[in-house]
Amino acid sequence: MAIFAVTNQKGGVGKTTTAVNLSAALSAMRYHVLLVDLDPQCNATVGSGVIVDKAAGSLSEVLLGQASIQSAIQSTNYGYHILPSNHRLTAAEVGLVGKKDKEKHLKNLLAKVKKIYHYIIIDCPPTLNILTINALVAANEVIIPVQCEYYALEGLAKLLKTIDALRQTLRVGLEIHGVLRTMYDGRNLLTRQVSERLMQSFPDKVYQTVIPRNIRLAEAPSHGMPILSYDKRSQGAASYLAFAAEMIRRSRSSQDKMIPMIEGEEKHA
Numbered sequence: 369m370a371i372f373a374v375t376n377q378k379g380g381v382g383k384t385t386t387a388v389n390l391s392a393a394l395s396a397m398r399y400h401v402l403l404v405d406l407d408p409q410c411n412a413t414v415g416s417g418v419i420v421d422k423a424a425g426s427l428s429e430v431l432l433g434q435a436s437i438q439s440a441i442q443s444t445n446y447g448y449h450i451l452p453s454n455h456r457l458t459a460a461e462v463g464l465v466g467k468k469d470k471e472k473h474l475k476n477l478l479a480k481v482k483k484i485y486h487y488i489i490i491d492c493p494p495t496l497n498i499l500t501i502n503a504l505v506a507a508n509e510v511i512i513p514v515q516c517e518y519y520a521l522e523g524l525a526k527l528l529k530t531i532d533a534l535r536q537t538l539r540v541g542l543e544i545h546g547v548l549r550t551m552y553d554g555r556n557l558l559t560r561q562v563s564e565r566l567m568q569s570f571p572d573k574v575y576q577t578v579i580p581r582n583i584r585l586a587e588a589p590s591h592g593m594p595i596l597s598y599d600k601r602s603q604g605a606a607s608y609l610a611f612a613a614e615m616i617r618r619s620r621s622s623q624d625k626m627i628p629m630i631e632g633e634e635k636h637a
C-alpha cells in the first residue's frame with residue numbers, strides 16, 4: 369500500500385486531472401485504488417461522476433466527526449473508490465485548526481482503510497493550508513504536476529522547501545516521487561526551454577512521460593468521467609496509462625513490494 373499526494377501550490381496545473389486519471393488508469397490495471405478529494409472545489413468528486421450521499425457524508429463530515437470514513441467512501445463507475453468532498457470542507461478545515469494533532473488527522477483516518485487498497489491518491493487544493501499539510505503528513509510520496517511555463521520552476525522550488533521543512537518539523541518520511549509535465553505543447557519554445565531546465569535541476573525526478581495538452585482531457589470532467597471512459601483512444605488516455613505504468617515501475621524499483629493482482633482475482637474488498 370502506498371499513499372500519494374498530488375500537490376502543487378500553483379493553481380490550475382493539472383493536479384485534479386492527474387489524480388482522477390491516474391486513479392482510473394491504475395484501476396484499469398486491476399489495482400485497488402482510493403481517490404481522496406481534499407479540495408473544497410470538489411473537482412475530483414464531480415469529475416468522477418459522484419454525487420455526495422448526504423446520509424453517508426463526505427470527507428467534510430468525516431473530518432467534523434459526523435460520519436465514519438468507511439460510510440463516506442463510495443464506489444465510482446470507473447473501478448476506483450472515492451472519499452468525496454463537498455463545500456463544507458472549508459468549515460471542516462477551520463474546525464481542524466484548534467485540534468490536537470491537527471496535522472495527523474487524515475493519516476489517522478486513512479489508517480483505518482489503507483489495508484484494502486494498493487494505492488491511495490490524494491488530490492490537494494492549490495494552497496498550503498492545514499488540509500494540504502494533512503495530505504503531506506499522510507502520504508509516503510508526492511507527485512508534482514508542473515505546467516512548463518515561466519513561473520513553474522520558482523513555484524517548484526517553494527514547494528520543495530515546504531516539504532523539506534515538514535520533514536524536519538513533523539518528522540515525516542515523505543519522498544518526492546516525481547515531477548509530471550502537464551499540458552505539454554512541444555511546439556512551444558518556452559515549454560521546451562522550461563522542460564529542459566526542469567530536467568537539469570531535477571534529473572532523477574522528472575517523469576519521462578509527458579501529458580500533452582489535449583482537448584478531450586479538458587472535456588471529460590464535465591461529463592463526470594475519467595478520460596479512459598470518455599475517450600479511451602485519445603492522446604490524453606494513452607498518456608495517463610503510460611504515466612501510471614511509469615509510476616508503478618518507479619515505485620517498484622525503489623522500495624515498493626506490492627504484488628499486482630492476478631487475472632480473475634475479485635475486484636475490491
Ligand SMILES: Nc1ncnc2c1ncn2[C@@H]1O[C@H](COP(=O)(O)OP(=O)(O)OP(=O)(O)O)[C@@H](O)[C@H]1O
Pocket residue numbers: 378379380381382383384385386407409411492493494550551552579580581582583585586587589
Ligand atoms: N493535459 C491537459 N490538456 C488540456 N486541458 C487540461 C489538461 N490538464 C488539465 N486540463 C484542464 O486545465 C484546467 C486545470 O486543470 P486541473 O483542474 O486538473 O488543475 P488543478 O491543478 O487541479 O487546479 P486547482 O489548482 O484549481 O485545483 C481544467 O479545466 C482541466 O480540464
Ligand SMILES: [Mg+2]
Pocket residue numbers: 383384385407411492493
Ligand atoms: Mg484541482
